[in-house]
Amino acid sequence: MPSLIVIDHPLVQHKLTLMRKRETSTRSFRNLVSEVSMLLAYEATRDLPLVYQDVETPLGSLRAPLLEGKKVVIVSILRAGDGLLDGILDILPSARVGHLGLYRDPVTLGAIEYYVKLPNELESRDIIIVDSMLATGNTAVAAVDRIQQSGPKSVKFVCLMAAREGIAHFHEVHPEVPLYTAAVDEHLNEQGYIVPGLGDAGDRMFGTK
Numbered sequence: 270m271p272s273l274i275v276i277d278h279p280l281v282q283h284k285l286t287l288m289r290k291r292e293t294s295t296r297s298f299r300n301l302v303s304e305v306s307m308l309l310a311y312e313a314t315r316d317l318p319l320v321y322q323d324v325e326t327p328l329g330s331l332r333a334p335l336l337e338g339k340k341v342v343i344v345s346i347l348r349a350g351d352g353l354l355d356g357i358l359d360i361l362p363s364a365r366v367g368h369l370g371l372y373r374d375p376v377t378l379g380a381i382e383y384y385v386k387l388p389n390e391l392e393s394r395d396i397i398i399v400d401s402m403l404a405t406g407n408t409a410v411a412a413v414d415r416i417q418q419s420g421p422k423s424v425k426f427v428c429l430m431a432a433r434e435g436i437a438h439f440h441e442v443h444p445e446v447p448l449y450t451a452a453v454d455e456h457l458n459e460q461g462y463i464v465p466g467l468g469d470a471g472d473r474m475f476g477t478k
């Protein structure tokens with residue numbers, strides 16, 4: 270059963286509305302992406318496994334939980350996934366980071382790979398792939414295809430916003446990958462942008478338009 274987790278926490282929803290506003294500045298947009306991505310990552314890491322260790326506090330001892338296993342890997346899809354990295358690394362400071370360069374062919378809207386740099390030992394790690402928007406779902410599918418070639422322990426996908434048809438496509442190909450997002454919008458325009466969405470996330474976070 271494909272899993273879609275829409276983070277409806279009021280703080281996330283409030284911040285997302287500010288991000289949608291046309292008049293929100295690059296600086297504010299960037300800060301908001303960072304805050305929202307931290308909250309999304311908090312939910313996406315809810316089921317990380319724990320191990321128990323004997324710990325001495327100043328007043329006593331107990332068996333206390335710590336994260337188990339190798340460091341989580343965050344894979345950012347260039348370029349707009351990079352905007353989510355700061356916020357996520359604030360709560361997962363030891364995470365390893367990979368990058369996947371995928372751009373959308375403007376005519377076919379298919380994903381074309383141009384860069385890959387990933388940490389080692391992916392087969393024993395939990396992977397969280399991050400991108401700003403899941404629109405057609407083609408890029409997200411291509412990213413998961415690429416990461417699954419390394420046989421990781423687990424894969425999740427986190428994005429700020431997703432379109433309903435993109436989610437359907439994504440889960441048709443990868444029903445095993447949980448998808449975390451702050452919003453589901455209804456449709457895509459002819460250029461493959463989410464409507465109403467928030468515009469071009471990369472341009473808005475990097476001030477390139």
Ligand code: URA
Nearest residue numbers: 404462463468469470
């Ligand atoms: N990428 C964006 O930046 N915005 C969209 O709406 C869709 C894809």
